Amino acid sequence: MGLKDSFGHTAVTAANTSAQRASVHGLKQRPYAKVLVIGGGINGVGTFRDLALQGVDVALVERGDYCQGASGASSHMIHGGIRYLENGEFRLVQESVRERNRLLHIAPHYVKPLQTTIPIFSTFSGVLSAPLRFLTHKQQGKPKERGAFLIKLGLSLYDSFSRDGGSVPRHQFRGRKRALAELPRLHPGIKYAATYFDASVHNPERLTLDVLQDGEKAGAGNGTARASNYISLQSMKGSSPSGTGSPSRTGNTVQLRDELTGELFDFTADVIVNTTGAWVDLTNGALGAASSFMGGTKGSHIVLDHPGLLEACNGREIFFEHTDGRIVLIYPMGDRVLVGTTDVDADMSQDAVCTDGEIAYFFDLIGHVFPGITVQREQIVYTFSGVRPLPKHDATQPGFVSRDYRIERHTLQGDAPGAAAAVVLSLVGGKWTTFRALAEHLSNDVLAELGMERKVSTAKLAIGGGAGFPEDEAGIQKWIKAHMSASRDADRTAVLLTRYGTRAEDVIRHLDGGPDRLLHSTHELSVRELEFMAEHEQIGHLADVLIRRTSLAFRGLVTGELLNEVAEVLSVPLGWDAAAKTAEIRLAQDVLDRFHRVKIHSLVA
Structure with a gap:
């Protein structure tokens, strides 16, 4: 078979046919679990860990590599989402700030405080248009930039969510003179600069792997927590009679494919959890539970080797509104600078890649706040794109689509006489910052299906290499x-x-x-x-x-x-x-x- 890409379309290669992987062997040796999680992004892996810690017999499969899709294409931020306030998503912001603070404590090896500065070019701009944006979730006409009054109001509200268990300092406002003294390469036309703290995750892929290994470790004694990447769902095979994998239960059997060898095998579970992100509807279709929940948007980023821009940031994220009303960011990651992000409706039939148009957009936004800095294409060392797992949003503009999540429940009746219905729980939405709380919520729903009680809270439980850091x-x-x-x-x-x-x-x-x-x-x-x-x-x-x-x-x-x-x-x-x-x-x-x-x-x- 010919080589394809690494985003769920991997082909069989000679490189992977010589020996059976231990992770696959574990699934085939005992092809049954109470719960099968499909999807190895951060939300699926977080749910796997949470369930394993409750003593649930759980398996996870991922069609590509862990943290390969949207989870690996994020802006590398752990943040409360200040901009969600104008969407009225106060619950999400409150939960996000709380989870940001928790992750700073339980994953300190990867999650670090991030000083963030907003350059502000006006005082009262946007005051009249903001209520309309809040009510309609649409941008009417030419975008009105958010002025100091609105930003001050938003940051004050944002700070209020950190009162309980706050882990970062409160925001500060600077006038033009002092702001330019701190960040001299900023646009000289600014009137103010607001500075606050969020957090960043410099190694999202490795944090995902740590969460996964925590889950595997929790079930290591009796083999009740097993996971494998490069395993794809092919189809739902219906109800499996007692004796398949478990002598005392019936279950719902799916056909899986080892993407590295092409081998097909069956696996049976009582509850199926669909955490495949933007591909939730396609996965449900394969399960025989057709849905139309998703309407993801594409976000792209570039990484620059640019000492001048790195120095201009002075260790801070520059977070601001571009001329089209889109909230964008520039921030240093080690000796590189990350610039992002776009927010456009995604075509799921096309690869998610950073386009020439998006690169031009990034160069333009850099010039908007750092007009004296020139960026060349040769300074781009890496680009990446992903499809956000957002809900279907019809006429709502991409930037206003909710980043909150919900869980949809399906039942599929098996073909065998008297067979129990298959339970499918589908995750719609979700963001990096809230993965622990989301996993807890989703696990609680699974525990209710199984008639089990929660044994362990993950709220204060260190993740992987964060223990004793x-x-x-x-x-x-x-x-x-x-x-x-x-x-x-x-x-x-x-x-x-x-x-x-x-x-x-x-x-x-x-x-x-x-x-x-x-x-x-x-x-x-x-x-x-x-x-x-x-x-x-x-x-x-x-x-x-x-x-x-x-x-x-x-x-x-x-x-x-x-x-x-x-x-x-x-x-x-x-x-x-x-x-x-x-x-x-x-x-x-x-x-x-x-x-x-x-x-x-x-x-x-």
């Missing part, structure tokens, strides 16, 4: 010093702590368990670390390492030499022969080119 910079340096060795300097140890949080201790034990060496193509990976990933992190393709297990692609650090070296190292634990390595390198090139506008010339023939 150092509280400040001094603690971080102390941790690094304590875990250095003769062969591992401070920089390498810092990379491991950043990538894994305190779970880096497990990785370090593996690294120290035998001879190791750094790769020639990057000092951010070693041979034994790649072997650790292959054994513990469900690597399906070479691209998984570059895009989701590390930030190498995001930062524009992938080279032909790196492709070849990583493929060579992975070939041993993953059983890739020469043809398989070549196929994986070419697939990685294709994915980086088609979806991220990154052209890599490899060394393969």
